[in-house]
Amino acid sequence: MQSYDWIVIGGGLGGAALSYELAKVGFAVLLVEQNQTPDNATRFSYGGISFWSGTTPLLQQLGQEGIDLHRTLTEELGEPTHFRELDLILTIDPDRDPQTIAESYNACLHPPTLISAETAAEMEPLLAKPAIAAALHCKHGHVDPEQTIHAYTQAFLRLGGAIEWAKVTDFCWQGSRVEGVIASGTLFTGANVVVCAGGMSRALLRSSGLTIPLYFTQAELIETPSVEVKLHSIVMPAELKRFQMEADAAQPDKVPIWDQPDRAVTVPILDVGAVQLVDGRLRIGQISRTLTTPTATGERETSAAQMRHAIARYLPALEPLPGTWHSCLVGFSGDRLPVIGAIPHTQGIHVFSGFSNPFAILPPLARHVARQAAGQPSPMLDQLAIDRFVGTGTNG
Ligand SMILES: Cc1cc2nc3c(=O)[nH]c(=O)nc-3n(C[C@H](O)[C@H](O)[C@H](O)COP(=O)(O)OP(=O)(O)OC[C@H]3O[C@@H](n4cnc5c(N)ncnc54)[C@H](O)[C@@H]3O)c2cc1C
The missing domain is CATH 3.30.9.10 (D-Amino Acid Oxidase, subunit A, domain 2)
Known part of the structure; x- marks a missing residue:
C-alpha cells in the first residue's frame, strides 16, 4: 500500500490550495474529499477577494501577497479562475x-x-x-469559486497528486501519533494528516477526542x-x-x-x-x-x-x-484568523481551517505552509497556531 507524505482532508478552497502547494514543493499528497459534486462553503461563496481590508501587518502582508498571487494564478494553474x-x-x-x-x-x-x-x-x-x-x-478582487477549485485540483493531479472520493470517519492512531485516516472503510497511511474540512473540522476532530477552537x-x-x-x-x-x-x-x-x-x-x-x-x-x-x-x-x-x-x-x-x-x-475561529498548524500534544496531525473570509489570504497561506513543511520556516505562521487561544477561555 502506498504511504503518502501528506493526507489532506477536504477539497474546498483550503484543501485544494494546500494539496496543490504541497505537491508543488515535492511531497507525495493524497486529497480525500467526501463529495464528488461540491456542496461546501467554497461552492456557494461569492468569491470576493478582500485584499484591501487587512488592518494588521499580518493581514496586510497576506492581502498583498494574495492579490498578487490571484493575478497570476490562472497562468500558473493552466486553467481559468475567472479572476477580475x-x-x-x-x-x-x-x-x-x-x-x-x-x-x-x-x-x-x-x-x-x-x-x-x-x-x-x-x-x-x-x-x-x-x-x-x-x-x-x-x-x-473576484474569482469564480468553483472554477478556482477545479483549476487547483487539475494542477494538483498534473503534479502527480492523488484524489480519493471518500468520507474520513476516523484517524489511525499509534499512541499520540496519527499515521493515517480511515475513509469509507479503507485505511490510507501518511506521515502527516491535515484537516481542511471547513465547517466540519470541529466535529471531525471531536470524534477523536480533540477539542479545537473551531x-x-x-x-x-x-x-x-x-x-x-x-x-x-x-x-x-x-x-x-x-x-x-x-x-x-x-x-x-x-x-x-x-x-x-x-x-x-x-x-x-x-x-x-x-x-x-x-x-x-x-x-x-x-x-x-x-x-x-x-x-x-x-x-x-x-x-x-x-x-x-x-x-x-x-x-x-x-x-x-x-x-x-x-x-x-x-x-x-472567533478572532477572524484561521487556525493553522500541528495539534498540540499529538504528532502527525495538523489543521488548516477556520477560514471565514479567505479568498484573499488562503492561497498565500497554503504556499507558506507548504514551504515551511519543505524546510523554509515562515514565522508568520506562528501567529496562526492553535496555542494562541490557550488561556483565553476560548480554546475549545
Ligand atoms: C454565501 C457565502 C458567501 C461568501 N463570500 C465570500 C467572499 O466573498 N470572500 C471570501 O473570502 N469568502 C467568502 N465566503 C467564505 C468562503 O466561501 C469559505 O470560508 C471558504 O470557501 C471555506 O473553504 P474551506 O476549504 O475551509 O471549507 P469548504 O469549502 O467548506 O470545504 C471543506 C470540504 O471538506 C469536506 N469534508 C468535510 N468533512 C469531510 C470528511 N469527513 N471527509 C472528507 N471530506 C470532508 C467537505 O465536503 C468540503 O468539501 C462566503 C461563504 C458563503 C457561504
Whole structure:
C-alpha cells in the first residue's frame, strides 16, 4: 500500500490550495474529499477577494501577497479562475452616519472611499438610490469559486497528486501519533494528516477526542441560474454583521454551548448582498446562523422569502428572478484568523481551517505552509497556531 507524505482532508478552497502547494514543493499528497459534486462553503461563496481590508501587518502582508498571487494564478494553474477586479459597493443605510462608518475602515490597507448615493447608483444602475444614505467604494478582487477549485485540483493531479472520493470517519492512531485516516472503510497511511474540512473540522476532530477552537455558521443564500440582468459590482453592507456574530459566538461564556446538540449560540443575522459570476449566475444572501448541530438549517421557504424581501430594497431587479435556496457550513475561529498548524500534544496531525473570509489570504497561506513543511520556516505562521487561544477561555 502506498504511504503518502501528506493526507489532506477536504477539497474546498483550503484543501485544494494546500494539496496543490504541497505537491508543488515535492511531497507525495493524497486529497480525500467526501463529495464528488461540491456542496461546501467554497461552492456557494461569492468569491470576493478582500485584499484591501487587512488592518494588521499580518493581514496586510497576506492581502498583498494574495492579490498578487490571484493575478497570476490562472497562468500558473493552466486553467481559468475567472479572476477580475470589480467595483465593491458597501451600502450605508439611511439611519446610519456615513462619516463614522467610513472612519471605521481607516486602518485598512486600502481604505474604501466614501461616495454619495448618486455616485453609487451611477456605478451600479441596479442600486435603488433611496435605500442608502451613501456608500463606500473600492476595487475588490473576484474569482469564480468553483472554477478556482477545479483549476487547483487539475494542477494538483498534473503534479502527480492523488484524489480519493471518500468520507474520513476516523484517524489511525499509534499512541499520540496519527499515521493515517480511515475513509469509507479503507485505511490510507501518511506521515502527516491535515484537516481542511471547513465547517466540519470541529466535529471531525471531536470524534477523536480533540477539542479545537473551531466553530461554524450555517450560511443560507439564493442562487439564480444564468440571467440576463447585469449586476456590475459586488454589493454588500458596509456594516457586516457576520464577523461580529462570529466573535460573539466564540466568547468564553458561549464556548460550552457548542458541545450541546440543537442549540442556537447567537441570534441569526442577515447581511444583504449580491454578486454575479462571469457565467451570469447570481448569488444573493446571506443569512448566517450558529446552530450547534451541523445539519440544522433555517426553514427554507421562510429564509428564501426573507432574503428576497431584503434584496428588493437595495437591488429591486433581483427580487423576482428564479433562484434556489442553498445552505452550507462556514468555519471560523472567533478572532477572524484561521487556525493553522500541528495539534498540540499529538504528532502527525495538523489543521488548516477556520477560514471565514479567505479568498484573499488562503492561497498565500497554503504556499507558506507548504514551504515551511519543505524546510523554509515562515514565522508568520506562528501567529496562526492553535496555542494562541490557550488561556483565553476560548480554546475549545
Ligand atoms: C454565501 C457565502 C458567501 C461568501 N463570500 C465570500 C467572499 O466573498 N470572500 C471570501 O473570502 N469568502 C467568502 N465566503 C467564505 C468562503 O466561501 C469559505 O470560508 C471558504 O470557501 C471555506 O473553504 P474551506 O476549504 O475551509 O471549507 P469548504 O469549502 O467548506 O470545504 C471543506 C470540504 O471538506 C469536506 N469534508 C468535510 N468533512 C469531510 C470528511 N469527513 N471527509 C472528507 N471530506 C470532508 C467537505 O465536503 C468540503 O468539501 C462566503 C461563504 C458563503 C457561504
